[in-house]
Amino acid sequence: MTLVLKDLTKRSGAEMHLHETSVRFAPEGFNVLLGETNAGKTTLIKLIAALDRPTTGEIWLNHKNLTPLPTQKRQVSLVHQFFVNYPHLTVFENIASPLRVGGVVGPEVEKRVKQAADLLRLGPYLKRRPGELSGGQQQRTALARALVKDSDIVLLDEPLANLDYKLREELREELPRLLSDRGSIVLYATSEPSEALLLGGHTATISAGRVTQFGETAELYRNPQDLETARVFSDPPINTAKVTKSGDRIALRNLASWNAAGEIASAPDGDYIVAVRPHYVSPRRMTEGDVSISGQVLITELSGSESIAHFEMGVAAGSGHSASAAADTDVWVSQSHGVHPYNVGEAHEFFLDVSGCLYFTPDGRRVNG
Numbered sequence: 625m626t627l628v629l630k631d632l633t634k635r636s637g638a639e640m641h642l643h644e645t646s647v648r649f650a651p652e653g654f655n656v657l658l659g660e661t662n663a664g665k666t667t668l669i670k671l672i673a674a675l676d677r678p679t680t681g682e683i684w685l686n687h688k689n690l691t692p693l694p695t696q697k698r699q700v701s702l703v704h705q706f707f708v709n710y711p712h713l714t715v716f717e718n719i720a721s722p723l724r725v726g727g728v729v730g731p732e733v734e735k736r737v738k739q740a741a742d743l744l745r746l747g748p749y750l751k752r753r754p755g756e757l758s759g760g761q762q763q764r765t766a767l768a769r770a771l772v773k774d775s776d777i778v779l780l781d782e783p784l785a786n787l788d789y790k791l792r793e794e795l796r797e798e799l800p801r802l803l804s805d806r807g808s809i810v811l812y813a814t815s816e817p818s819e820a821l822l823l824g825g826h827t828a829t830i831s832a833g834r835v836t837q838f839g840e841t842a843e844l845y846r847n848p849q850d851l852e853t854a855r856v857f858s859d860p861p862i863n864t865a866k867v868t869k870s871g872d873r874i875a876l877r878n879l880a881s882w883n884a885a886g887e888i889a890s891a892p893d894g895d896y897i898v899a900v901r902p903h904y905v906s907p908r909r910m911t912e913g914d915v916s917i918s919g920q921v922l923i924t925e926l927s928g929s930e931s932i933a934h935f936e937m938g939v940a941a942g943s944g945h946s947a948s949a950a951a952d953t954d955v956w957v958s959q960s961h962g963v964h965p966y967n968v969g970e971a972h973e974f975f976l977d978v979s980g981c982l983y984f985t986p987d988g989r990r991v992n993g
């Protein structure tokens with residue numbers, strides 16, 4: 625099973641919703657579409673489902689051009705974040721509806737509905753109507769309707785976004801099992817990097833209507849090829865700052881410096897952008913090679929398991945200096961395990977694990993040495 629997008633675009637008037645996109649999705653496992661709200665994930669899903677028409681380009685499934693075909697002839701299942709069920713039908717009939725439309729009749733309908741209902745633990749609710757179900761049960765019904773169809777393509781547009789935390793975590797674990805070995809191409813849209821990592825498979829990072837990178841999820845997280853991909857694949861936001869390489873040293877203005885190692889070591893001297901995820905910035909020294917960076921604490925977020933602090937580098941406590949008023953300051957985020965005492969407005973020492981630094985050219989391309 626292969627799903628390929630060839631030079632696909634979507635424009636409405638002067639607005640470009642999807643820039644030219646060519647992707648060959650993985651035939652097995654999840655294909656995650658990762659990006660912020662309005663990045664272009666839903667636009668891409670609508671084009672594949674034939675709910676919208678591309679401006680240019682083609683969609684191919686198993687060497688067959690789907691582009692001119694309507695939804696009914698594409699063998700596609702779609703689940704939205706807002707669960708959509710027929711309120712006047714029972715759960716059984718909601719799940720059975722795509723089978724009825726497809727001409728399946730008799731005992732085969734009951735058999736396939738029961739299989740899907742058992743997978744999603746809906747057996748006791750088959751005679752109820754959606755209005756008698758919890759939100760989680762309604763979303764399970766929508767998922768069962770997508771699974772029962774045995775579609776070539778399963779599209780999941782942030783299907784867990786409106787569920788409570790416990791149910792969301794439960795379904796995240798179940799979905800890969802439910803959708804494995806079905807012979808379907810699965811596309812799962814999310815705005816959460818952590819969800820992409822939990823689902824595994826392959827990920828396409830999307831920003832401002834562009835697919836910035838596609839690849840195996842864990843590898844893409846470790847090795848983004850441009851700064852925009854690194855930003856999309858980081859929550860809390862990735863820290864960035866301008867640095868200068870001179871010989872074997874990297875300098876972050878006059879605040880800190882460290883040895884140039886790894887990908888940056890053989891790069892020419894000059895200006896670069898360093899990017900580091902917040903968990904590499906700690907309020908405590910974790911390794912001998914950590915570099916001290918001090919700054920004024922702006923915001924803190926504390927929980928029982930971790931502490932997050934937003935701080936402005938190079939600003940003395942009580943100076944009244946703000947990031948918006950100074951071009952030579954950077955607001956960074958520290959994310960660390962445990963509870964750490966921070967006082968907003970006061971200076972605090974943080975430690976940068978430079979082994980976690982990624983380096984990019986001024987125009988955002990990854991430095992590869």
